[in-house]
């Protein structure tokens with residue numbers, strides 16, 4: 553599903569973010585990515601949806617070798633990889649409905665299918681009654697649920713979340729976790745970078761710890777392993 557072989561990433565300013573990462577993640581796994589700030593977690597995550605290109609090494613996602621993937625093929629990759637950000641990244645002038653439908657319009661789904669699928673994912677995240685609202689009219693937790701709905705409406709095989717609960721209070725964070733578990737239970741691979749010791753130590757999953765650009769720990773049902 554996701555394989556990285558000896559991945560190195562040095563940014564244009566000379567900072568080396570990853571320094572020889574090897575990993576294999578199977579379909580249907582739920583993986584936390586943990587580690588101190590600046591360790592390379594975001595870089596690791598951004599490689600998977602080709603926001604970042606490796607300086608060296610091989611990365612294969614869904615049988616596609618990203619090292620040789622042509623720019624114009626990137627949108628096809630992104631259809632199979634849903635992404636959720638800490639700061640939601642919703643389009644402020646569009647309604648909840650439109651924010652989600654957008655992802656389907658660009659792949660030219662029929663209007664009827666768009667309607668069915670948008671309402672379907674809104675139901676799943678519990679926001680059917682807020683389809684006409686704009687992001688500013690929603691709480692942070694609701695906005696994150698919209699961004700999750702947007703991430704899954706294409707039915708991707710992989711969902712990636714970079715500190716998805718970083719801006720949310722604990723109760724809201726647990727709601728978001730429950731939705732991720734539900735998505736994972738349907739067979740979607742979930743990869744989540746997080747600083748939440750409480751979540752990682754309570755909802756036990758595979759834990760990959762990144763420090764100084766290297767994977768220093770990879771445990772089945774692991775612990776967070778750092779002070780909160």
Ligand code: ADP
Pocket residue numbers: 563564565567568569587588589590591592593594595596
């Ligand atoms: P984390 O997500 O664990 O905080 P990052 O992957 O964001 O780690 O960052 C790893 C290192 O790479 C840090 O030193 C960071 O400053 C640097 N870095 C991240 N993004 C960029 C960028 N776009 N350009 C230059 N350096 C970057």
Ligand code: ADP
Pocket residue numbers: 565567603
């Ligand atoms: P995006 O692709 O999301 O625009 P970039 O890779 O361009 O992200 O990085 C985000 C921003 O962070 C850019 O403006 C980048 O230049 C800047 N940046 C530069 N140096 C660093 C650094 N050391 N750590 C984190 N971000 C950095």
